[in-house]
Amino acid sequence: MFVDSLSPCEAESLSLRSQHNSRAELLHTNHSNLIAMGGLSMDQSFVQAPEHRSKVTVAEATGVPLIDLSPLTSGDAAAAVDALAAEVGAASREWGFFLVTGHGVPAETVARATAAQRAFFALPAECKAAVRRSEAAPLGYYESEHTKNVRDWKEVFDLVMHEPTTPPAGGEVVYENKWPEDLPGFREALEEYMEALEELAFKLLELLARSLNLKPDRLHGFFKHQPTTFFRLNHYPPCPSPDLALGVGRHKDPGALTILYQDDVGGLDVRRRSDGEWVRVRCVPDSFIINVGDTMQVWSNDRYESAEHRVSVNSARERFSMPYFFNPAADAVVEPLGELVGEDEPPRYSAYSWGEFFSTKLSGNYKKLDVENLQIEHFKKKDLEA
Ligand SMILES: O=C(O)CCC(=O)C(=O)O
Numbered sequence: 583m584f585v586d587s588l589s590p591c592e593a594e595s596l597s598l599r600s601q602h603n604s605r606a607e608l609l610h611t612n613h614s615n616l617i618a619m620g621g622l623s624m625d626q627s628f629v630q631a632p633e634h635r636s637k638v639t640v641a642e643a644t645g646v647p648l649i650d651l652s653p654l655t656s657g658d659a660a661a662a663v664d665a666l667a668a669e670v671g672a673a674s675r676e677w678g679f680f681l682v683t684g685h686g687v688p689a690e691t692v693a694r695a696t697a698a699q700r701a702f703f704a705l706p707a708e709c710k711a712a713v714r715r716s717e718a719a720p721l722g723y724y725e726s727e728h729t730k731n732v733r734d735w736k737e738v739f740d741l742v743m744h745e746p747t748t749p750p751a752g753g754e755v756v757y758e759n760k761w762p763e764d765l766p767g768f769r770e771a772l773e774e775y776m777e778a779l780e781e782l783a784f785k786l787l788e789l790l791a792r793s794l795n796l797k798p799d800r801l802h803g804f805f806k807h808q809p810t811t812f813f814r815l816n817h818y819p820p821c822p823s824p825d826l827a828l829g830v831g832r833h834k835d836p837g838a839l840t841i842l843y844q845d846d847v848g849g850l851d852v853r854r855r856s857d858g859e860w861v862r863v864r865c866v867p868d869s870f871i872i873n874v875g876d877t878m879q880v881w882s883n884d885r886y887e888s889a890e891h892r893v894s895v896n897s898a899r900e901r902f903s904m905p906y907f908f909n910p911a912a913d914a915v916v917e918p919l920g921e922l923v924g925e926d927e928p929p930r931y932s933a934y935s936w937g938e939f940f941s942t943k944l945s946g947n948y949k950k951l952d953v954e955n956l957q958i959e960h961f962k963k964k965d966l967e968a
């Protein structure tokens with residue numbers, strides 16, 4: 583679908599790629615190297631502090647739970663759904679991460695989205711730059727994300743399913759998708775994917791609510807007006823110094839939950855709760871990786887953990903992933919849920935506005951801030967800290 587008719591950008595991209603292939607042995611020239619590395623060139627800004635670098639081998643996580651969601655779609659008895667909710671609850675408590683199969687997202691929908699993703703990142707730099715993100719219009723292409731003030735070895739494309747009519751926290755920021763020209767089928771493939779993922783996100787939200795003994799639709803209201811959910815395409819080119827740089831530095835996702843699709847290269851590492859070790863999340867065909875975000879941690883009053891994770895890169899293979907960040911609405915106030923606090927269990931966080939929190943975090947991506955980026959720890963009640 584993407585090669586039927588070639589735009590000037592696509593034609594140039596193909597010609598550059600074939601030059602690149604026929605000169606495979608000459609890859610040491612700077613120009614060819616830069617093409618192979620998605621335009622990124624290694625410099626000091628990518629170098630992690632020694633204690634945050636990835637080891638050459640990271641052990642594969644054996645314990646991250648794999649949950650089959652098919653009881654949700656096969657009309658199984660309520661008891662089967664309850665059992666599923668209990669599994670989701672245990673995984674969220676013990677790991678903050680789990681894999682799901684039987685999720686109901688059609689394989690063709692995923693295949694179309696991944697083909698669109700590869701076609702986009704294969705475009706020449708100037709075509710990607712034409713849809714580049716800016717602080718005033720923060721959706722689109724970007725190749726200079728920083729996590730905790732160190733540059734990530736990746737390029738991204740950000741978009742939303744529902745374009746908000748007003749910015750999440752006032753001001754002049756414009757949240758409009760930027761669609762690349764001359765990439766037939768790109769928009770349709772990603773819109774189809776986002777729609778399927780939204781459906782899955784609400785199913786997971788319901789399971790999480792059930793697992794906390796809440797009404798199944800207890801959390802739905804937080805997602806009603808002006809959703810801030812966004813979807814990202816990630817491309818991690820081969821990196822000449824995987825011992826120094828990371829694809830994404832260590833972080834926690836701030837939203838309610840993240841649904842990630844990854845290819846078969848591997849590189850997502852999660853910090854294991856039991857011993858603090860970094861372990862690699864395995865690649866399971868046709869699965870999604872789910873992680874509980876900071877918002878769910880606050881709602882659950884720390885019953886569930888938003889686990890720290892990062893992406894290691896390698897010098898041989900590029901990697902693609904697609905996180906769908908399921909975030910509350912801009913007007914949501916986030917605080918421990920009333921049903922989960924009481925005299926014996928005081929709320930561990932002060933209430934905060936999701937819209938303000940989110941837009942402050944977002945602006946941290948553009949500037950090297952002097953302070954650590956905004957974290958939910960800032961809302962942790964001081965007298966309850968260990
Ligand atoms: O690419 C991945 O595996 C994870 C990316 C990630 O953690 C993020 O974008 O927040």
Ligand SMILES: [Fe+2]
Pocket residue numbers: 833834835891
């Ligand atoms: Fe993440």
